[in-house]
Amino acid sequence: MNEPKGNWLKNLFIGKARDIGDKSIFHKMSLIAVLAWVGLGADGLSSSCYGPEETMKALVAHPSLAMFVALACVATIAIICVSYSQIIELFPGGGGGYLVASKLLSPNAGVVSGCALLVDYVLTIALSIAAGGDALFSVLPEAWLWMKLPTQLGATLVLTVLNLRGVKESVIVWAPIFFVFLATHGFAIIYGFCAHIGDLPAIATATIADVHAAHHELGWWKVGALLLTAYSLGAGSYTGIEAVSNGLPILREPRVATGKRTMVYMGVSLSFMVGGLLLMYQLYHSLPQKDVTLNAILFGQMTAAWPQWLSHSFVWVAMFSAAALLFIAAQTGFLDGPRVLANMALDRWFPTRFATLSDRFVAQNGIVLMGAASLILIWASHGSVDFLVVLYSINVFVTFSLSQLGMVVHWKNEHADEPKWKRKLAINLLGFVLTATILVSLCIIKFNEGGWITVLVTGALIAIAFLIKRHYKHAREELSRLDELTTAFRTAPPERADGSAPPAPLCEPKGKTAVVFVNGFNGLGVHTVLGIQQMFPGLFKNFVFAEIGVVDAGNFKGTEELGNLQSAVARETEHYATYMRAHGIYAESVYQIGTEIVSAATALAGQLRKKYPNAIFFGGQLVFKKETYFTRLLHNFAVFVLQREFFKQGMPFFVLPIRV
DSSP states (O other): OOOOTTHHHHHHHTOOOOOTTOTTHHHHHOBOHHHHHHHHHHHHHHGGGTHHHHHHHHTTTSGGGHHHHHHHHHHHHHHHHHHHHHHHHHOTTOOOHHHHHHHHTOHHHHHHHHHHHHHHHHHHHHHHHHHHHHHHHTSSOGGGGGGHHHHHHHHHHHHHHHHHHOHHHHHHTTHHHHHHHHHHHHHHHHHHHHHTGGGHHHHHHHHHHHHHHHHHHHOHHHHHHHHHHHHHHGGGGGTTTTHHHHTGGGBOSSHHHHHHHHHHHHHHHHHHHHHHHHHHHHHTTOOOBTTBOHHHHHHHHHTTTSOHHHHHHHHHHHHHHHHHHHHHHHHHHHHHHHHHHHHHHHTTSSOGGGGBOOTTSSOHHHHHHHHHHHHHHHHHHTTOHHHHHHHSSHHHHHHHHHHHHHHHHHHHHSOTTOTTHHHHHHHHHHHHHHHHHHHHHHHHHHIIIIIHHHHHHHHHHHHHHHHHHHHHHHHHHHHHHHGGGHHHHHSOOOOOTTSOOOOOOOOOTTSOEEEEEESSSSHHHHHHHHHHHHHSTTTOSEEEEEEEEEOBTTTTTOHHHHHHHHHHHHHHHHHHHHHHHHTTOEEEEEEEEESOHHHHHHHHHHHHHHHOTTEEEEEEEEEOSSOOHHHHHTSOOHHHHHHHHHHHTTOOEEEEEEEO
């Protein structure tokens, strides 16, 4: 089949279709630990551009208290990383918050965790790009500020297209900038520490004095509340840690080892950045200012004694790399958001179309949805980091808490085969206490400031998920009635009176041939075959049963999974052919594996038309008694799209309605 003429535009921006038959496709598309660190770790690392600053805003009257928060942040990062390494070990196929909560707690807990993650990933994209715009325009002339919002919207569009091309392509593009950020910010922290190493005793003294001053002014309870507030507001620094366990399916084999190595890279770099920047703010007495990021202020103070050209160059490169890294951080939302959505779609919490893959083997519908939602959010908020950061962080700690609680339940119930279960339970229990404390604190602190919006949107999404699940459950119950006939199709007719087997039917290539497209061995397919025989008795000399094995997010996990898909499709279509041959009619079964039904079915039909020039194509379509716009969104109606495509190519295609 020739490629459609309009595909040159798609190939230019998104790329040509990948070959599903390529045995090395998974190796080519997977990420080694360093690239996974770039693609999945950028979200966590980039949070050092705004997380420590949020902490300092809470402590502006008592800045020296930030050192206590810095120690707590480093400890929290370490605990969360270790606990998520345990999740990686337990869920080597991908242990995202949705799957962990679903399997270890309950499906209902899973849908809460999954919906919270989906909203959080949209906010990750929006906040990262908005903060990136702030970082970039912190060093550009003030007269250019009018371009900030268009730049943020344009960056969202560019990232959406890059992710439609594929995971590896979207990561490799940004890798150099990721390491420029590490180099500039790492150098700044080490340089600042070495330049002020003699001031460390003074910092300790100032911290003690600030503690006494805060106690005298506020009292111990309010000091504790202030520290908890600063700790919670800086919690954006921990977001993104869960991304590695969510993204295991895209990592290079052995995935568990690659995932744990990526987690080490992420934990060490994030702890160094968060703790180091909070220390630098103390050494240089940096305080937040309006319209300029705190890191830009810090780097300006740090390089004030350098030659002017060198100071300006360093600050510009550092802030440009920070802006670019924040744009890269949006990758986490594009990489993991569609994956969570696909997993929930496979479990029928969301429309099944979100589990399908494009010919580039990416969850195209999920990527487009994430990109569109982020565009709307950035446009509606005018790219305001102050507003978006209020909405952010709450949901990720819902997932953190449910995942840690699920692991605690697991170690408590399934510890017989794990000699170190007590230590692992203690780690996850501590992780649960920390993340649940932050969650409660954030809800209290941020609720009236706009956090209620996040809670409301997440609650609405959960309600929609339950409505969709109920529809699919009802539809499955109705379809189960159709499946009663499949038992008869599995049972061959009795032998002839003399005990001999009936003669094998002969193929008549030029005779009338019914090519029946089926979707597995089920009641829909059986009723379609019976409908053909009833409408056209004795007309067809040959029957060909064709099925398209759709590669989706559920089975695109390795060559073994694809092999299982091929075997299942071949076995299901052969059931139909076996039954027809037993009744004296020539029949054969064919199949094709692909990511999209229409193009794969059209290609297969072209091959069959050459062998059977008098072929007529058939497909069944379920018709529900009560059909609404909502129910139409939940079913793909691919048979009508197939019919239109076949008509364009002059091939007859009949759709048989099957009412349930």
